[in-house]
Amino acid sequence: MNDTLGAFRAVSPEALEQAYLAALLTPDVSRAQEVIDTALAAGLPPQDAYLRVIAPAMAEVGRLWATARISVAEEHLATQVSQIVLAGLGARLPATTDVGRGRVAIVASTPGERHALGTQMVADFLEIQGWQVLALGADVPARELARLAGSRRATVVALSTALPGNLLAVTRTCQLLRQLDPPPHILVGGGAYRDGPVQAGAVGADAFAADPEAMLAHLASVFGSDAQT
Ligand code: B12
Numbered sequence: 001m002n003d004t005l006g007a008f009r010a011v012s013p014e015a016l017e018q019a020y021l022a023a024l025l026t027p028d029v030s031r032a033q034e035v036i037d038t039a040l041a042a043g044l045p046p047q048d049a050y051l052r053v054i055a056p057a058m059a060e061v062g063r064l065w066a067t068a069r070i071s072v073a074e075e076h077l078a079t080q081v082s083q084i085v086l087a088g089l090g091a092r093l094p095a096t097t098d099v100g101r102g103r104v105a106i107v108a109s110t111p112g113e114r115h116a117l118g119t120q121m122v123a124d125f126l127e128i129q130g131w132q133v134l135a136l137g138a139d140v141p142a143r144e145l146a147r148l149a150g151s152r153r154a155t156v157v158a159l160s161t162a163l164p165g166n167l168l169a170v171t172r173t174c175q176l177l178r179q180l181d182p183p184p185h186i187l188v189g190g191g192a193y194r195d196g197p198v199q200a201g202a203v204g205a206d207a208f209a210a211d212p213e214a215m216l217a218h219l220a221s222v223f224g225s226d227a228q229t
Contacts, residue, residue: 013044013048013052013053014052016035016039016044016052016053017052017053017056017057017060019035020032020035020036020053020054020057021057021060021061023035023081024057024058024061024077024078024081024082025061025064025070025074025078027074027077027078027080027081028081029081029084029085032081032082032084032085033084033085033088035053036049036053036054036085036089039053040092046089046092046093046094047093047125047212047213049089049092050086050089050121050124050125050212051121051211051212051213054082054085054086054089054117055117055118055121055211057082058078058079058082058117061075061078061079062075079117082117083117083120086117086120086121086124089124090123090124090127093124093125093127093128094128095127095128095130096128096129097128097129097130097220097224098129098130099129099130099131099216099219099220099223099224100126100129100130100131100132100155100156100219100223101130102130102131102132103131103132103155103156104131104132104134104152104153104154104155104156105126105131105132105133105134105154105155105156105157105158106133106134106136106145106148106149106152106154106156106157106158106184107119107122107123107126107133107134107135107136107157107158107160108135108136108137108140108145108157108158108159108160109136109137109138109139109140109159109160109161109162110139110140110142110159110160110161110166110169110170110173111139111140111141111142111166111169111172111173112139112163112165112166112169113138113139113160113161113162113163113166113190114138114139115138115160115162115163115190115191116137116138116160118160118162118189118190118191119135119137119138119160120135120137121212122158122160122189122212122215123135123158124212125212125213125215125216126156126158126212126215126216128216129216129219129220131155131156134148134152134154136148142169142172142173142176143176145157145173145176145177146173146176146177146179146180149177149180149184150180153182154184155184155185155223156184156185156186156187156219157177157184157185157186157187158187158188158189158215159173159174159186159187159188159189159190159205160188160189160190161188161189161190161191161192161193162190162191162192163191163192164192164194166192167192167199167203170188170192170203170204170205171202171203171204174186174203174204174205175204178204185206185207185219185222185223186204186205186206186207187205187206187207187208187209187215187218187219188200188203188205188207188208189208189209189210189211189215193208196208196209196210207222
């Protein structure tokens, strides 16, 4: 293990992504876990494991699938491996600020949306900021989401959408959320937003963030000052 640790110390997130991708495509859960564990032990920030290793490796899996270089079954296997690795990674994130102050943040993939790894990443990052996170996963019906946001008096609702064809359902979801009193702060993100802020406004959200780190910076700017009071 020490030799491996020494090797990872010298390597870039890009090289780690390649090592992780190779483990996804084998597929080899233990190896994928080892790549991440060893990199963390060597000093890679857990946030970078999410955003600079796992996320780009999954995007590459998508490219390989879209160009018929791997099968649908191999893409599913790779996704299973990343789901397992992600399940253990949340506990490694540091709780660094108290912007959330225990208030409720709901995270969901929007109606029709089966892509859920990004949703999980957003949920894990919100924990860093001290939000009480309710993570609903894939394909959440708009009405159910709004009902939960109302009953739990959610301060933030973060919506993830990968497919542009699902943006109409995001509009409907935002309409229902806006009818709540008080309405939550609605943040959107995911691959569907090719022109992020403009589309976010069009669907009725308060803001767009390209990734979970940008989301935390946005939330700190909106809710950070009342964290001091
Ligand atoms: C795994 C996968 C699947 C799995 C998902 C399983 C699961 N449990 O998640 C399954 C097999 C279900 C699937 C199905 C389909 N998929 Co698919 N899938 C992927 C793949 C390979 C990886 C997705 C992933 O996990 N990425 C990693 C995560 C971390 O990235 P992310 O979601 O973008 O999230 C990041 C940011 O966007 C952001 N973010 C995401 N959400 C939010 C929310 C907020 C609030 C914020 C702030 C940030 C944020 O944070 C994350 C980290 O930076 C992608 C390739 C890709 N480029 O992503 C294709 C991809 C998304 N799929 C694609 C397609 C076409 C499909 C199908 C239509 C295929 C089909 N013909 O059936 C179906 C649609 C199913 C549906 N109705 O949703 C296309 C979409 C193209 C497009 N733009 O239309 C892609 C891009 C593949 C490709 N290259 O063509 N897929």
